[in-house]
Amino acid sequence: MTFSRIAATGSHLPDRAVTNQELATRVDTTDEWIVSRSGISQRYLANDAERTSDLALAAARKALTTAGWAPDDLDLIVVATTTPDMTFPSTACIVQAGLGVTNGCAAFDVQAVCSGFIYAFATADAMIRSGMVKKALVIGAETLSRIIDWNDRGTCVLFGDGAGCVLLEAATEPGVIGCHLHADGRHMPILKAPGVLEAGQVRGNPFIEMDGQAVFKFAVEALAATAQETLAAHGMSGEDVDWMVPHQANIRIIQSTAKRLKIPMERVVTTVAQHGNTSAASIPLALDVAVRDGRIRRGQTVLMEGIGAGFAWGSALVRY
Ligand SMILES: CC(C)(COP(=O)(O)OP(=O)(O)OC[C@H]1O[C@@H](n2cnc3c(N)ncnc32)[C@H](O)[C@@H]1OP(=O)(O)O)[C@@H](O)C(=O)NCCC(=O)NCCS
16 A cells, blocks of 8 residues: 655745835834734745745755755655745646656645645545556745735734745655535635636735634634544544644644643644745745744644635645
């Protein structure tokens, strides 16, 4: 039987860190309000020339170097993003060319907003387990700052840019223990960026619109439920988890989920204070931080869970 395992991780952040104090000079907010409501102190923002693929490429190069893989070793590139470089081609194809891959490997994007990385990860895992591919690059990358209304204090303080990735490879034992994915489009109205390109014009609001309290309530319930479902499917509970690496939207959502799962915060990786919510990039970014600083070690059990607009959500249980 074939499984998949994480061979290496990588991440990249833009150079420019923007503090809450700096935001407070642009919109009517305070550092105290942002920290107490979300746990966010700063976020990184791409410069005008930086595209999502640039951040993705930098993260991918770090992971390939760590694993000692050549770009042409890859059989698959999946990029989870809500902020692609352009309408088409996919950001995955742009990353493929940027890496110098010439072997014709499969490359495509996944759009599941902030749960995108979990969706991409589960897809790559399934393709490896089916025998279709052996080595996959799975990236979450965003320049979310491009779809934020910087005059809307209700949303602009929460989001940031960045990229994270994992290399997955075929293995004789897990590796990836199990993934669960869910979506319920009836909750579409509470979080959306409804604008589209039509006849050469943007039709509708191109910026993020959010009912923060409704999103908060839904996220807390759904994240705990999917994490519990994945753990139960493998006869585990929160006590068996060495590290939880949640989507980094809001420290209060993370704390509430951890409490429901009975996982103490000492075993939860949080980067939301420094990165803000980087959407599809947030989980692999946090994973890479904790792998590189030595917290997450080989053989440990890691629970990842994410949720985003759609609504779409899911979880993945991994022996690192
Ligand atoms: C957005 C969020 C931080 C707001 O926190 P909250 O405690 O629910 O705050 P409320 O929405 O009740 O707003 C309280 C007040 O603060 C104001 N406010 C909103 N943003 C503000 C800001 N940046 N600075 C200061 N005040 C702000 C509101 O206008 C409101 O004022 P009012 O009572 O006079 O109308 C919180 O709801 C949240 O994190 N939701 C989830 C968002 C999320 O994770 N989205 C991504 C999911 S992937």
